[in-house]
Amino acid sequence: MALLELEGVDAFYGRIQALRGVTIKVERGEVVALIGSNGAGKTTTLRTISGLMHPNSGTVTFDGQDITRTRPSRIVELGISQSPEGRRLFPRMSVLDNLFMGAYSRNDKPGITSDMARVFQLFPRLQERRTQIAGTLSGGEQQMLAMGRALMAKPKVLMLDEPSLGLAPILQETIFSIVREINAQGTTVMLVEQNANKALEVANRGYVLESGVIVQTGSGRELLASEEVQKAYLGM
Amino acid sequence: MSLPDYGFYILCGTAVILLAAQAVTHPTQFFQVFIFGLTQGAIYALVALGYTMVYGIIELINFAHGDVFTLGAYIGTTLLGFFAITEGTFTAINLIALIIVFPVVMLIMGGINITIERVAYRPLRNAPRLAPLITAIGMSFFLEGVMFLWRGPATVHFPDILPTQSWYVAGVFFGVRDIFVVVVGAVLVSLLAVFINQTKLGKAMRATAQDRDAAQLMGIDINRTIAATFFIGALLAGAGGIIWGLYYNTIYYQLGFRSGLIAFTAAVFGGIGNIPGAAIGGLVIGLTAAFSDSYIGSKWTQVVIFGILIGVLVFRPTGLLGMRVPEK
Numbered sequence A: 001m002a003l004l005e006l007e008g009v010d011a012f013y014g015r016i017q018a019l020r021g022v023t024i025k026v027e028r029g030e031v032v033a034l035i036g037s038n039g040a041g042k043t044t045t046l047r048t049i050s051g052l053m054h055p056n057s058g059t060v061t062f063d064g065q066d067i068t069r070t071r072p073s074r075i076v077e078l079g080i081s082q083s084p085e086g087r088r089l090f091p092r093m094s095v096l097d098n099l100f101m102g103a104y105s106r107n108d109k110p111g112i113t114s115d116m117a118r119v120f121q122l123f124p125r126l127q128e129r130r131t132q133i134a135g136t137l138s139g140g141e142q143q144m145l146a147m148g149r150a151l152m153a154k155p156k157v158l159m160l161d162e163p164s165l166g167l168a169p170i171l172q173e174t175i176f177s178i179v180r181e182i183n184a185q186g187t188t189v190m191l192v193e194q195n196a197n198k199a200l201e202v203a204n205r206g207y208v209l210e211s212g213v214i215v216q217t218g219s220g221r222e223l224l225a226s227e228e229v230q231k232a233y234l235g236m
Numbered sequence B: 001m002s003l004p005d006y007g008f009y010i011l012c013g014t015a016v017i018l019l020a021a022q023a024v025t026h027p028t029q030f031f032q033v034f035i036f037g038l039t040q041g042a043i044y045a046l047v048a049l050g051y052t053m054v055y056g057i058i059e060l061i062n063f064a065h066g067d068v069f070t071l072g073a074y075i076g077t078t079l080l081g082f083f084a085i086t087e088g089t090f091t092a093i094n095l096i097a098l099i100i101v102f103p104v105v106m107l108i109m110g111g112i113n114i115t116i117e118r119v120a121y122r123p124l125r126n127a128p129r130l131a132p133l134i135t136a137i138g139m140s141f142f143l144e145g146v147m148f149l150w151r152g153p154a155t156v157h158f159p160d161i162l163p164t165q166s167w168y169v170a171g172v173f174f175g176v177r178d179i180f181v182v183v184v185g186a187v188l189v190s191l192l193a194v195f196i197n198q199t200k201l202g203k204a205m206r207a208t209a210q211d212r213d214a215a216q217l218m219g220i221d222i223n224r225t226i227a228a229t230f231f232i233g234a235l236l237a238g239a240g241g242i243i244w245g246l247y248y249n250t251i252y253y254q255l256g257f258r259s260g261l262i263a264f265t266a267a268v269f270g271g272i273g274n275i276p277g278a279a280i281g282g283l284v285i286g287l288t289a290a291f292s293d294s295y296i297g298s299k300w301t302q303v304v305i306f307g308i309l310i311g312v313l314v315f316r317p318t319g320l321l322g323m324r325v326p327e328k
């Protein structure tokens, strides 16, 4: 059974339907990319998984457990965390306090300390800036902090919503190589991107979302080679 | 800096210079008023913190907060009535009564405020902002109504059980009760600062105030942090109510209306949502009220205070300290 599974999920904002029968499977250890243009419903999918909103129909299953109506704090405890769209740091808290908030659901002090060390190893920049107020970090540093903060929950599935958005190409490279590294260390990753090219290179598998509907799925390589994807998202 | 900013600094600067001139020419009177202002300020600070914390976390101006303060005083005087206290002097029983009544009233008020949040504000959390605001005004009338029915429209006596010693130092008169008010205020504000900045729940409360969705994504139960905010705001307001009673020995059911508005002004002055700002704002407004009472005339004090409220809202809505870091 897949680690994370969405089955026929419909989600609404008021009367506007944002997701229509979305079915996604994420296997343990994978990097799964979710690509699609503006307003396709990628962020909505992640918000639904995290329990910030609940589907009107369909189910979300995690590790064999139905989490369709589970509250967000419990979902983090179970092992899903995310670095949300727009980073959403706590702007008036220090880098360290932001990281501690990431570990809010945990009580294992030694584990938290060692994960903090791991985050600083992935993002040495954060260690240099650890006492700085998050709102004053540069865009790239903020993205690193958002990812580090999500990692502090020690998730089984890490969800990243457009981690490369607005970053210089060289920083995008860094972010994607860190995604690989995080995955290699054993964390399953769900990667939402408009930068389809990069995302599909990193991903084992991908899903293409269009106006709330999954229109295509396949391995990263298949999708990269697919004509529709090339036309729509890779500008070829 | 914009023009209104200059205006703000020029006004504050002028006030400070005028006061400094008074301090030099009539030091005795100045320090006498200063001490009174400080005691007022300590009480307003305790109440202002509740306004600012609640606004910070759910963007609600909790109009009922001033009445929570008053209700604290009412419950305080009632509980003190169960002890064999002696008024006008200080006995061991007075001390014991104080030591017991303070925390008990604070906890009761905390419980009441959590209940208020649960029944009156939480169901409206995703409603348009005006809805909880109107409910808060309703809750204010409700609490005043409860006190009215309970103890009537007249003023209620609050026992005078603090030590009565007082001193003249260089012509300035002050008593144990002045020191008591300022010290208790300072201790409570310091405890709050430690709680907010050092503890996990305190940090989670700040995180919820800064970004509610992000806080949920960290696994923070925002119902819990919001309830904690109301609880702590009420602990401070309850303490403020007892302190007020011990200082003036007279309370009445509408006390929270006026002092609540003044404390709210203090919160706005310090930057609504800003915790250190509310503490400083409380002191500034307390001192302003005292100086206005004696240098301008007490009939003008309300005009001065609410003039400040309007001035800050119009020209500097982020308050004295403002928000030094962009919100999002």
Ligand SMILES: Nc1ncnc2c1ncn2[C@@H]1O[C@H](COP(=O)(O)OP(=O)(O)OP(=O)(O)O)[C@@H](O)[C@H]1O
Binding pocket: A013, A016, A017, A018, A036, A037, A038, A039, A040, A041, A042, A043, A044, A045, A085, A194
């Ligand atoms: N709070 C909201 N209220 C109403 N409609 C919303 C809200 N948030 C999103 N939507 C709508 O839901 C649809 C999906 O939005 P979503 O944010 O999930 O897209 P996305 O794929 O993440 O887009 P982007 O790449 O621009 O981030 C869009 O049509 C959007 O307009």
Ligand SMILES: [Mg+2]
Binding pocket: A042, A043, A044, A085, A161
């Ligand atoms: Mg999005």
